[in-house]
Amino acid sequence: MKAPLVDPFTGPAMLSGRAAAVLFHEVVGHRMEGHRQKDENADQTFTKKIGKRIIPAFLSLYADPTMEEAGGIPLMGHYKYDDEGVKARRVALVEKGILRSFLLSRSPIKGFPSSNGHGRKSEGKWAVSRQSNLILEASRTMPVKDLRKKLIAMCKEKKKPYGLFFEDIEGGFTLTGRTLPNAFNVMPVVVWRIYADGRPDELVRGVDLIGTPLTTMDKIVAAGDDTGVFNGYCGAESGWVPVSAVSPTLLISDVEVQRKQKGQERLPLLSPPSWGSK
Amino acid sequence: MTPTAGAVGRRFLPGRPRGRGISAPAGLSVLALVLAGTAWSATAAPVAAPASAAVQDPIISALEPEMERGFKGLKLPGQPVPYQLSLSVIDFDRAEAIARLGDLVTDERKQGRYLHVRVRVGSPELDNTNYLGDGMWGGRGSMRTTAFGTDPGPVLRDSWQAADAAYKRSLESLAAKVAALKREQRTDRPADFSAATPGAHWEEAARFPDAARPALADAVRKATEVFRKYPSIQRGEASGNLWAATLRYLDTDGFRNRQSSVGWKLIMVAETQALDGASLRDVYSGDSPLTATGIPVESLVKAAGEMAARLDERTRAPNLDDPYLGPVLFSAAAAAEFARQTLAGDLSGTPSPVANEDYMKAYVKGGQLARFLGQRILPAWMDVTDEPERTEWGGTPLLGRSTVDREGVRCEKVELVRDGRLRTFLMSRTPSDKVKTTNGHGFIVAGNLVKAAPSNLILTAKKTRSWDAMVAELVRLAKEDGLPYALIVRHIDEPPGSDNGPRRISIGTGEESAEEAPSRWAISPALDIVKVDTATRQETRIRGALFGPIGIAELKDIVAAGNDSAVYSLDQDPDITDYYQGHAESTGVSIVAPSLLFAQLEIRPLGKKRRPMPFLESPLDARTGP
Secondary structure, eight states, X not given: OXXXXXXXXXXXXXXXHHHHHXXXXXXXXXXXXXXXXXXXXXXXXXXXXXXXXXXXXXXXXXXXXXXXXXXXXXXXXXXXXXXXXXXXXXXXXXXXXXXXXXXXXXXXXXXXXXXXXXXXXXXXXXXXXXXXXXXXXXXXXXXXXXXXXXXXXXHHHTTOSEEEXXXXXEEEEEEOBSSSOOOEEEEEEEEXXXXXXXXXXXXXXSEEEEEOHHHHHHTEEEEESOOEEEEEEEEETTEEEEEEEEEOOEEEEEEEEEEOOXXXXXXXXXXXXXXXXX | OOOOXXXXXXXXXXXXXXXXXXXXXXXXXXXXXXXXXXXXXXXXXXXXXXXXXXXXXXXXXXXXXXXXXXXXXXXXXXXXXXXXXXXXXXXEEEEEEEEETTEEEEEEEEEEEEEEEEEEEBOSSSBSOSEEOTTTTTTOOEEEEEOOSSOSHHHHHHHHHHHHHHHHHHHHHXXXXXXXXXXXXXXXXXXXXXXXXXXXXXXXXOOOOTTHHHHHHHHHHHHHHGGGGOTTOSEEEEEEEEEEEEEEEEETTSOEEEEEEEEEEEEEEEEEEOTTSOEEEEEEEEEEEOOTTOXXXXXXXXXXXXXXXXXXXXXXXXXXXXXXXXXXXEOHHHHHHHHHHTHHHHTBOOOOOEESSHHHHGGGOOOTTGXXXXXXXXXXXXXEEEOTTOOEETTEEOTTOOSBOTTSOBOOOEEEEETTEEOOOBOOSSOOSSOOSOOSOEEEEETTEEEEOOSEEEEEESSEEOHHHHHHHHHHHHHHTTOSEEEEEEEEOOOOTTOOSOOEEEOOOSSSOTTTSOEEEOOOOEEEEEEEETTTOOEEEEBOEEEOOBOHHHHHTEEEEESOOEEEEEEEOOTTGGGGTTBEEOEEEEEEEOOEEEEXXXXXXXXXXXXXXXXXXXXXXXXXXX
């Protein structure tokens, strides 16, 4: 409540594993969903990029509904069969930065004639290809404390007084159509300013992490040796489905933040009523 | 309310759900963190009012000082302060069971507590209430869920926040209302709030007996088992509700009360198609206080059987082929249903609210009886009273029994129509230009609007006849008109959707204001209707009968009443609920009527629309067909 508001900012940032997991869910995961590759109204960002590099080469991305937990945390995106009765299986979406496959329901797409067990839906909906457990793995990692040092170094290099650390997030959304900007918004709840001059970290509030898919992916420069898990529900055409996203902490050379929507409601006129604790 | 199963038992309707979560449009995908996830009619025996009212109830005891603190402390610089603050705390315990073909589809129980804070700013002559405006819908009070345990702490905290929000909204409403009034020329606007004498009334907190819940499940199971015998019925479902509600009310005028109710409701809906493809449906709605005899399972099963047999017969019955204009006899049950869709809502004297757009007034307009005060609206041998303290009629428990209304005011018996003449209206503390004081009928609360509504509305006749004599008179009148047949109606459909008040068809020329435009009542189609051959008196079931618009003239021309009577009870949703975004409380009502013979009604054919029959026969046909 007392933390200062942040102005719009561009500069280096570190995303905790949970925050990075949501970023990948929104930015890459939704664009891996097979049916979007044949939807003329969808952005089709990655449709023609099979065999090409779409994220840094030290990163690989899997969808694995067979995983029940990661780092000791149960994964909500686990299932044995999808909603079309197809057996769940691990799908290598991106290997060493190279796009290899998409998430597939029984609705085939060019070059991918069969389901890979990702036809999902909520009650009363038709299944489409959806995410399950989205796992980001890094072949080159460093301790998170070193990521922080690197963040500070980048700030100095870019002459930025501070970088941002997105510690926790509440969710996000992305626009995958063509009529509106092909952008994403990740909504953090705990954000810190990490000062380049050695001042203590400062808790701030009132910002959303925004951007466009290709630019943001290109700016990931390093990954931590930790694992963050985000469990939640994903809403799209076929309803709400439980999903998980797993990622190490990521360092990004440039992010953009915008002010959060806020209300101007006056504080309560009276102090809270007093009442003894139970 | 459309009596589809699952939408029943809403005796109290705060925060009606309006779609859950976000429906992601095409191209928008959302990952959201989701951390894994009434009715009101008094039946409990009143207890003597204590010397110190608040000691009866720990929640009221705790809320009293907080209410006073808000009343005295809520103030924004340069703005009016509250002149009245009230709190309602409503505990509910509700069980629901839904069944199809003898098996349960749903069996669940929900408990909770609602807190509703209303703040009046300005003065009784002109305050923030009785106003509808763009985006604010009348400066609704602040209603929220709160903890339902015995610790008043969470309730206090919620009431603090709710009062704060209600005060701020009240200021917005008052300013907007004053601005809206500046666009009007009228000088005869009634005051917004009338005086009333404070009092206290206490009843034991409500609970339903443990045995009632399995009895409810048993009732819906057994009732729907009946449908197995009728493969012609494509869909049949029974939805039962059991509730216990305790309402606490306190305000800064000094009203204190706790009322309770325990009741049940059962709605059965069956749907099918006639042989020609026309859609057919039937509905049974039973709604009653829970008495010592419990849920009458056997009579509900009997009602299900009658409904199923009737619907099955209707699949083969001829459609009404030509419009009918002539005498129509309503059985007592149908007459009570008819009164619900006509008189019941329009006997409210609550005036239309101020609105910043004229069309909004139509949402809560006073009704077509408003201008007929002192005039004859029924035959001179008919009376209509509203009797809140009456508990039964001919052995049937009445749902509308209340001792005090939602403003804490003691309910009065009201003679609404005597000798056919409209004498007064049902009133809350919101006065009208014709009736200035409350008679304790403020039963419907929607935001800061408290609308008067019936409790136990009783239609009686001083001059009655036997059913046979009524039929004879029906036939005589039809013959007089040269008609080959007359019509008898035994059951009419429920109003559709959330349309709970009287449905009116405005027949204005477009030159009048929304309040001035004359209107007529629209009645739901007849579900149980027979032709009576005027020569042979033979009865033939028909289907597809829709009433033409009905006005006061038709009521006045009722030619006879039976020496019988029937009770029709329902949860009385406010017709204005939707315009208050669910911030509303409703109440139970019972309507008592004798069979009635109308001199002339217009009935038109209905059911020309056809849809293909199912390609395959019902699987029940082969196994359990009759």
